[in-house]
Amino acid sequence: MRTSATVHPIDFSQLSGHDFERLVFAFLCRRWPWSQIDWFGQLGDDGGRDIWGLRENDWGREDLVVVACANWQRLTATKAVNDIDKIVERPHGVPNHLIVMSGGRVSAELKTKVSEHAKSVGIHRAEIWSGPEFEEQLRFHAESVLRRFFNGEALPDEPDALRSFVADTMSSDEEGLRLLARLFDRPAFFTHFHSESSLPAFRRAITDTIEALNTGIYRSRDGTVIGRVPSKNDFSDANVRRALDEIVRRLNSLRVMFDDGLRTRRIRPCGCGNDDCPTFTMDHAVARELDEARADLLDLARGIIPSLSVVPDFR
Helix, strand or coil, X not given: CCCCCCCCCXXXXXXXXXXXXXXXXXXXXXXXXXXXXXXXXXXXXXCCCCEEEEEECCCCCEEEEEEEEECCCECXXXXXXXXXXXXXXXXXXXXXXXXXXXXXXXXXXXXXXHHHHHHHCCCCEEEEEXXXXXXXXXXXXXXHHHHHHHCCCCCCCCHHHHHHHHHHCCCCHHHHXXXXXXXXXXXXXXXXXXXXXXXXXXXXXXXXXXXXXXXXXXXXXXXXXXXXXXXXXXXXXXXHXXXXXXXXXXXXXXXXXXXXXXXXXXXXXCCCCCCCCCCEEECHHHHHHHHHHHHHHHXXXXXXXXXXXXXXXXX
16 A cells, blocks of 8 residues: 655744754755855844855856845744845945745735835845745755754754755755756856857856766856756766766767857957957857757756756747
């Protein structure tokens, strides 16, 4: 007879504020790649800023992200507004992106109030996550971390140790594939080639993705190691490994196609000497070839990574 397990909702109110922040920090380390992320809540007077970090946005520029933790069953507008006002007064400046994390339910009206206040003080993007929303994200993106945490394995106290804990936590194939989705969620894969802003950045993104799939080392556009993902050889499913091998092969072909375009002058930098100069010209045929190759590559990646929602601008 088949039995099924019951998944009970997480009662975040049973956690101390310190443990809630540790769990949020571990989740953030797993959810996104960061060039820098720090946890200030453990220092005591954090001025409403529990966690802050730097990560690339969709345009390849670094965003300052601040996460304010509020671990009680009912977040109030007064508390959230006061925390936001303290955040923007801090010496690091006004963040580009704010996430307010609550352990309980949050009404739509409260979300609107907090978002509007954040925008009024210059924060362009603000999100308010309720406890159920945070739990959903945890179960989808960090199931192995969540399982170890609630099975009694204490998370470390220090940010560096927490980052190592998350990186070393073994994932299922399904969770590992969700981590790989981030490799393709960058402009080099979905922007029409005529709209590329930097030829070297395009090649760097392709090379970094090949390295990440082969070794698990994930770099930012400036070459800094910003995280780790499972390599193609870490997956137990032979079909997944074969599909990832094919993706690496196609990435290499894409890089060769790009290099050949430069060599034959079908892709021509402006000649100013600035590596990141957005001005260049190209033959329409090579742009079409690069776009079609990337679209086919994304189709292959979506076939094994269900969470990959990247859609090319050029299709």
